[in-house]
């Protein structure tokens with residue numbers, strides 16, 4: 522299987538290039554040249570498969586150059602935690618994706634990508650430098666997923682004051698091959714710095730840079746696995762399935778679309794966003810108008826120019842009506858998000874984090890406005906304890922951080938402050954030799 526650029530279908534590379542480079546030379550994102558169909562017997566046995574087994578069955582069709590025994594090892598090792606589908610109400614399920622080591626769904630993608638990248642690097646002496654811009658959860662998942670992986674160094678850029686105190690601890694306390702840069706700016710600045718670094722001719726020559734953001738296909742593919750898992754749990758229902766995805770950079774939703782294109786029976790996706798509503802507006806008006814991000818209580822979705830939109834458009838052959846047919850967009854204010862957290866606690870005694878609350882709000886609105894008689898799934902992407910302040914405010918419940926996570930709170934923060942100026946960042950990349958800040 523080769524991988525093409527979303528900006529030029531004739532520009533193709535092999536798997537190793539796609540994963541180690543992240544971004545195509547022309548600035549496009551990689552997609553596999555075909556989206557293969559899963560065989561009928563996969564769907565027959567789907568309800569009994571574990572996440573790791575699903576990962577193997579799905580990825581062998583796309584990562585077909587990796588010998589099956591190796592691929593199986595990567596899947597077993599990366600996908601070693603549960604993603605339970607929990608019933609919250611009639612025809613309403615929470616897909617809990619926060620049971621991994623950093624309590625966010627990004628563990629799935631980051632752990633898989635780290636193992637894939639490490640596998641693909643045969644020349645381990647030439648260090649690969651992973652750059653990650655994070656609005657919260659990506660950084661910690663990537664840091665944890667890549668921690669102490671030989672031949673790989675990770676630099677995390679996060680917006681100063683733009684992540685929760687607990688997230689900041691997760692980003693800045695690992696040490697070793699993980700370095701945190703605290704950027705005086707917002708998430709979009711972090712993302713821009715990373716993109717500029719990849720486009721910079723001198724850095725391209727002198728440094729081997731790659732990304733672990735959802736622009737990297739190695740992170741995207743594994744996120745399709747849990748859609749299969751969730752739908753597999755509802756396989757004997759006669760109702761169509763609608764999945765609401767809390768969205769920021771739209772990697773998660775794109776992964777769902779890939780699962781659907783491989784044959785998974787999903788009737789509709791709901792793209793649920795917070796006040797950063799570029800995509801719902803695009804679906805409404807047909808005009809894609811990126812704007813500066815605004816801060817919300819669901820901060821991992823504070824993205825003003827979501828980079829996976831390019832992939833979404835490509836997967837629907839740039840046919841806006843086809844995209845609309847499959848994806849309905851809604852956006853919610855912080856107040857609406859809080860109200861969903863409150864009512865879900867009062868009625869169902871289920872504690873939502875703000876991102877999950879945006880997703881459930883989208884599902885509820887879809888059911889109220891468009892079609893009620895469906896099995897609804899919403900993705901609950903972060904543990905409520907990561908957002909204890911709004912959760913406590915909404916529910917009066919103080920969500921406990923699982924024991925294994927608490928140690929980070931006592932470790933000292935180690936981060937270097939930089940401005941949002943690219944030259945400063947570039948200079949640091951060129952001269953840093955394993956900073957011990």
Ligand SMILES: *Cc1c(COP(=O)(O)O)cnc(C)c1O
Nearest residue numbers: 658768769770771772773821903
């Ligand atoms: C990253 C993140 C999202 C958004 O996912 P995208 O793939 O960027 O759309 C939603 N919720 C949580 C908790 C996240 O960490």
